[in-house]
Amino acid sequence: xxxxxxxxxxxxxxxxxxxxxxxxxxxxxxxxxxxxxxxxxxxxxxxxxxxxxxxxxxxxxxxxxxxxxxxxxxxxxxxxxxxxxxxxxxxxxxxxxxxxxxxxxxxxxxxxxxxxxxxxxxxxxxxxxxxxxxxxxxxxxxxxxxxxxxxxxxxxxxxxxxxxxxxxxxxxxxxxxxxxxxxxxxxxxxxxxxxxxxxxxxxxxxxxxxxxxxxxxxxxxxxxxxxxxxxxxxxxxxxxxxxxxxxxxxxxxxxxxxxxxxxxxxxxxxxxxxxxxxxxxxxxxxx
Numbered sequence: 001x002x003x004x005x006x007x008x009x010x011x012x013x014x015x016x017x018x019x020x021x022x023x024x025x026x027x028x029x030x031x032x033x034x035x036x037x038x039x040x041x042x043x044x045x046x047x048x049x050x051x052x053x054x055x056x057x058x059x060x061x062x063x064x065x066x067x068x069x070x071x072x073x074x075x076x077x078x079x080x081x082x083x084x085x086x087x088x089x090x091x092x093x094x095x096x097x098x099x100x101x102x103x104x105x106x107x108x109x110x111x112x113x114x115x116x117x118x119x120x121x122x123x124x125x126x127x128x129x130x131x132x133x134x135x136x137x138x139x140x141x142x143x144x145x146x147x148x149x150x151x152x153x154x155x156x157x158x159x160x161x162x163x164x165x166x167x168x169x170x171x172x173x174x175x176x177x178x179x180x181x182x183x184x185x186x187x188x189x190x191x192x193x194x195x196x197x198x199x200x201x202x203x204x205x206x207x208x209x210x211x212x213x214x215x216x217x218x219x220x221x222x223x224x225x226x227x228x229x230x231x232x233x234x235x236x237x238x239x240x241x242x243x244x245x246x247x248x249x250x251x252x253x254x255x256x257x258x259x260x261x262x263x264x265x266x267x268x269x270x271x272x273x274x275x276x277x278x279x280x281x282x283x284x285x286x287x
Contacts, residue, residue, distance in 0.1 A: 095208035095241045099201060103248040106197035109190050110255035117262045120187065122152035124273040128280065131158065135284040140165055153183035154270045158277050165286050169278065176274045183270065187263045191256070198252045205245020212238025 127150055134143035140162060147159035160179040164171045216235055 095204055095211075096244060098204050099208075099241065099244050099248055102197050102201045102204065103251065106194055106201075106248070106252040107255070109193050109197070110252065110259065113190050113194070113259045114255075114262070117187065117259065117266065120152045120266060122150060122154045122269075124154055124269050124276075127155060127158070128273060128276050131162075131277065132280050132284070135280060135286055138284070140286060153187060153266065154273050157183055157270055157274055161274065161277050161281075165281060169282070172278060172281065176277070180267075180270060180274065184263075184267055187266060191259065194252060194256050194259070198249050198256060201248035201252065202242070202245040205242040208241025208245075209238045212241065 127146070130146045131143045134140070134146060144159055144162045147155045147162060157176055157180050161172045161176045164175040213235065216238065
């Protein structure tokens with residue numbers, strides 16, 4: 001019996017010792033975990049502080065760069081548009097307005113001609129191929145319908161040639177030449193006005209220059225002194241009208257040359273198509 005009590009006492013002591021050890025180990029682990037959490041929080045706070053400092057430095061750098069860019073732009077001076085606007089105003093509204101109206105009207109005629117010529121362009125090869133198919137089937141009326149349904153001066157000239165096919169080759173050629181001249185006149189319509197504006201623009205500029213020089217000499221006469229400060233302003237204003245007049249003339253001249261080149265191309269294709277039509281009619285024995 002004593003041995004049993006002794007054994008139970010030993011077991012109780014052992015269990016108590018184990019529990020005590022586990023409790024101490026748990027307390028140690030808890031302390032270590034709390035210490036690790038505190039260290040992590042400190043590290044996160046330190047990283048956040050460093051990040052905020054970096055963001056503030058980056059913002060300051062961006063602001064400094066923007067300020068330097070603005071200063072650089074201001075140092076570079078006004079843009080080309082601002083310079084033209086200033087010089088246009090300095091030239092005086094009287095003649096500058098006339099030069100501007102000349103530019104607007106000239107560009108209007110140029111745009112109208114360019115659009116008309118683009119619509120007048122015809123695929124002559126395809127048109128002649130369709131006419132050849134109709135004439136090969138001895139269908140002159142069908143060939144005329146093909147020309148009638150096709151837009152452009154070339155189709156109109158070929159239509160007039162087919163319409164005179166029953167009168168012989170000479171009548172066909174005469175009709176093509178006559179109606180071709182009419183179509184050329186229609187293509188060149190409006191070029192006279194563009195040429196007029198090209199000539200008027202520099203003339204208006206020169207007139208403004210002459211009138212400005214007269215004003216400058218009037219100021220010299222009134223002051224009685226030939227100092228640069230008295231003459232420079234009037235001469236500058238006088239020359240600005242000539243500069244803008246020449247700029248307008250150059251712009252309109254470029255458009256004019258483009259339009260003339262496009263008209264020449266249409267006329268050349270029209271002449272080639274007329275010659276090809278006569279050959280097709282002779283090949284299919286239409287005459």
